[in-house]
Amino acid sequence: MGMTMTQKILAAHAGLDKVTAGQLINGKLDIVLGNDITTPVAVNEFKKADFRSVFDRDRVAIVLDHFVPNKDIKAAEQSKTCREFACSHCVSHFYDVGKMGIEHALLPEQGVVTAGDCIIGADSHTCTYGALGAFSTGVGSTDMAAGMATGMAWFKVPSAIRFNLTGKLAKNCSGKDVILTIIGMIGVDGALYKSMEFTGGGVSALSMDDRLCICNMAIEAGAKNGIFPVDDVTMTYLNGRSERPPVVYEADADAEYERVIDIDLTQIVPTVACPHLPENTRPASELHGVKIDQVVIGSCTNGRLEDMEAAYQILKGKKVAQGVRVIIIPGTMQILRECVERGWYTAFIDAGAVVSTPTCGPCLGGYMGILAAGEKCLATTNRNFVGRMGHVDSEVYLASPHTAAASALAGYISEYQEGEA
């Protein structure tokens, strides 16, 4: 029996010819990542264990993004801990205010992660980089500390679910509708401990931003990782960007999958996950009765250039509905700059939205858009758990940038109809 793409990357990084699902391995790491919330805990563990240096200053990435620019004094202390550690160990991929972005938008954009990599990050959405054809998974701070010190991590080789994608998305749909539909089908633990391997003829029609969004939310189905094959779209994206040469792995023709699920992209409709789990999905068209108080367009899931463009195409020349607060958060400084240069920033302001510096901010209820009791927010973020964006009695609905922008104009949940803009 052959290996899946994930298994091949893990075997190569463990120095083994073959691995099988369930096997425990020690893998060499290409990148170890942390943010301003998880790194201070890792630094503490690193020091407690008396490690003196990081294994490779070029293979550690520390991104200040969750509560940055610092939201309060305690957050400032956490950032300071990260900054001092990065400085004392000469960490080359350290991103502070002015250079920073939301980590999972930033690292692919800056070419820090590439195809064939084995990556751990002390952030659950580290699974995003599977879009580039890498094995990438979220871990905790202690694993981050161990990874920074040794350049190694232990893994249980995952079994896999293969998603056979066919067809092409409608214009009012994006990767977000695909992954929300899948999570609705299999549930929040539907891929627990497994890899989600996206394959099939439909892959080529998905942009890199769509793929990054789809892999980003693999964790929301409980998966260890999500992964796409490397194709022309990947190579075009990586070309001139990737710091290290990409390495291409392909699944064996006789690789074993626990399940194969066919997804016809032409059948995907604008989809919304209702409170309080990402699996509570319904077509946006069935939710027109839900009045919203706030819209957030951003996050590591949907803060990329295509997401901003979707928001612009729908909001330009229009006004957001009375009583709806619309917060737009470009994922990185480069994306923010593009928004300015292309005139989108002005269009957002003219529509009655606010535009923020890159930050995770409201997605996890940090700052920049906290909800009061009873308020409803439609967000392009990734989680709608109880209290996720503020008060325990507030509610978060998850959707694509198209649906979020259309809903911002309507004042209630509404899908974008082509030709409307």
Added chain:
Amino acid sequence: MNTNGKAFKYPDNVDTDVIIPARYLNTPDAKELALHCMEDIDQSFVKKVQKGDVMVAGWNFGCGSSREHAPLVIKTCGTGCVIAKGFARIFYRNAINIGLPILECEAAAEEIGAGDQVSVDFDTGVILNQTTGKAYQAQPFPPFIQHIIRCGGLLKSLKEGETHE
């Protein structure tokens, strides 16, 4: 090693945002964070929990964020063990790495009631509901994970210079 205490019962899909809401994560201080453990679904937990008590939950416990603060606050509150039908993978890994005992046992998680007196023997994986007198056998950890637990966490096991084969 063992623990003995009262059971606190929770449903499926308890996520890390309710175990420790992100709004408090502007500090890495476990004692300060522990004051808010479970507060978004059970405000009384922190007031009631005693050293050695046991959390009993359904499927996919600890889903969501990778924050290690989640198992850390459960441990810091004095909780002796979490018994669940199943755990989310990052939480499982983090709990092992920081030394919070966790056990997978579907029958125990189903049948133990809130407030039941429960004792757990970590060496044998035997869970005893003293209130009902019923005993359960939890899934044993693989040897590699037992090694991490014996060493007192991942970093200590690395310091010992041993890796699994």
